[in-house]
Amino acid sequence: ADTNGNIYAANTGTSSVTVYSDSGNVIPSLEFLGVSSGLAAGQNAVAIDATHGFWLSTNNEDVAHFSSNGTLLVDALCCGDSAGIATDSAGDLWIADYLGGTNNHGAVAEAVTDSSGNTSVPVSSLVTGGINYPVAVAVDAAQNVWFANHINGTVTELAGINSPLPIATAISPSTGVYGTGGYGLDAGLGEPYSLLPDRSGNLWVSNEGSYTVTMFFGLAAPTVTPLQPVPTAP
Numbered sequence: 001a002d003t004n005g006n007i008y009a010a011n012t013g014t015s016s017v018t019v020y021s022d023s024g025n026v027i028p029s030l031e032f033l034g035v036s037s038g039l040a041a042g043q044n045a046v047a048i049d050a051t052h053g054f055w056l057s058t059n060n061e062d063v064a065h066f067s068s069n070g071t072l073l074v075d076a077l078c079c080g081d082s083a084g085i086a087t088d089s090a091g092d093l094w095i096a097d098y099l100g101g102t103n104n105h106g107a108v109a110e111a112v113t114d115s116s117g118n119t120s121v122p123v124s125s126l127v128t129g130g131i132n133y134p135v136a137v138a139v140d141a142a143q144n145v146w147f148a149n150h151i152n153g154t155v156t157e158l159a160g161i162n163s164p165l166p167i168a169t170a171i172s173p174s175t176g177v178y179g180t181g182g183y184g185l186d187a188g189l190g191e192p193y194s195l196l197p198d199r200s201g202n203l204w205v206s207n208e209g210s211y212t213v214t215m216f217f218g219l220a221a222p223t224v225t226p227l228q229p230v231p232t233a234p
Contacts, residue, residue, distance in 0.1 A: 001226040002048045010046040015039040017046050017054055033070030047085045048229045055093050057082035063111055074119040079109045084136040089230045090161050094145045096134035100125050106133040129156040129170030130182025140197040141233040142221035148205060153189040154182025155205060187214055197223040199234045
């Protein structure tokens with residue numbers, strides 16, 4: 001959702017985004033934004049920025065940034081498979097790179113756009129904090145970044161832009177029982193697929209493999225929901 005209450009939906013087959021009003025109706029002037037950009041089909045996720053532009057993940061080792069009218073601003077090479085994306089309060093894009101890293105077991109990437117519109121990827125192919133085939137990402141109000149690890153059944157927390165730690169430093173453990181890391185090794189997560197911090201700081205994780213939802217009590221910073229382009233406290 002954006003700050004107007006509009007919902008942005010990624011269209012996998014047409015490399016575009018459709019915008020719905022808070023009443024559930026398609027906004028005609030914002031239908032199929034970016035459809036003429038020439039991107040490869042297969043977008044997995046959309047993330048809205050603070051000016052009502054948006055990012056699209058692709059299946060072609062890149063992420064694309066569009067203005068609010070669907071004009072392509074930048075197409076940035078970032079990763080192996082941008083399965084999930086989320087913006088922080090600086091407008092930087094965090095990427096769950098499902099097939100990244102040196103062993104293709106997943107990694108983390110971060111795309112940064114400067115005031116001139118230039119985009120770079122200063123954090124790329126980062127494997128830390130238990131990252132293992134990450135499929136989703138969310139940013140909490142403290143600007144720390146959370147990833148759902150689909151294969152090893154954990155969640156990873158990395159330091160964000162407001163942390164006293166260097167950006168992308170692992171807060172969750174990189175190793176643990178049986179050599180795997182992250183939070184939730186004792187929670188019985190089954191192929192976690194999405195995650196969300198709530199207004200009380202609880203972290204909710206959906207489990208694709210077990211058809212369940214798991215809540216970690218107070219693990220994240222309390223964050224306004226639905227998640228906004230600029231994650232903020234309630």
